[in-house]
Amino acid sequence: MRLFDSGRAPNPRRVRIFLAEKGLEVPTEQVDITTLQHKTPEFTALNPLQRVPVLELDDGTVISESVAICHYFEGLRPEPPLFGRGAKEEALVEMWNRRLEHNLLATVAAVFRHLHPAMKELEAQVPEWGEANKPRVIEFLAFLDRALRDSLFVCGAHYTIADITGLVAIDFMKPARLAVPEELVHLRRWHAQVAARPSAGA
């Protein structure tokens, strides 16, 4: 098995944190996005959509999409459960992970991709779209702050993949030049807590 990873991008980091929480180590190859290694014929043959991360299994099966890769590792090593336990909890983890993906990770990414000068050559930028996403980020953070007032982690008492998506999205706010408002104290408490876990260094 080989994991095609890429240094600073948020999605590869989601998989690295997931592996660290599981205590799993996987042989890794680096794909340098800044030199367009994800657009080479070799990498395109693995994932025609030219996105990292990608997991290649020993039988040649290729799995792309971060959450699909995490799902596969959850099957390999079920403990600790990071997708929930039982039908209801699994549905709630899926709900929270998707809420964070659509309303936070995707909106922060839109701000970064469409407004950051470093992305000019990699993306056909629509600055107005980047600007339109700024208030969406802040609005969702306020919602998340309220949810975390009475909850240790994003989806209740246990750390799950939703916390990973949240941590990665919030940390991605820095290069996107966005800041978490001071008054969101529950969100800040939660972020400090998940950022202090050893897995956050992955």
Next chain:
Amino acid sequence: MRLFDSGRAPNPRRVRIFLAEKGLEVPTEQVDITTLQHKTPEFTALNPLQRVPVLELDDGTVISESVAICHYFEGLRPEPPLFGRGAKEEALVEMWNRRLEHNLLATVAAVFRHLHPAMKELEAQVPEWGEANKPRVIEFLAFLDRALRDSLFVCGAHYTIADITGLVAIDFMKPARLAVPEELVHLRRWHAQVAARPSAGA
């Protein structure tokens, strides 16, 4: 249990098709988006993100996000499996479902929301962003056509949730004023086949 559904929107339709494939019937309430019923205090109390569909369980648990709701029903009635069977197949279904969500359902939705005159009052439109998504839709359809050349369904020999997402996304192209290119014959074969299933009428 109560499902909060909404007539013509693509995400509620994903859940209805999923239920039809499972042979499940669930008590349903209609939420009329055109008259902003998803923004009432009552509905906002259920889902603060003001999105349909929403599933309310008998114990008061509220599950939003279409795929999370489908995941819950998969747990209730595992047959036929629509999320795959076994770790590898489940990861591949997750991968394909996400590929279709990010590259087709989301891009078609961006064209509809940011360019359709009927959406002017519901959405802060960024027409340039709508236009930027048109070539992304067509580019992904060509990729999907190649994948369907040797495959009965999106993810191999079995109908899965990825086919549901694909069908709903392609049908959403009509109100978005987009057309499937004539030459994508494998995609057209697959679409005719999934659209002919009784569940497609849901």
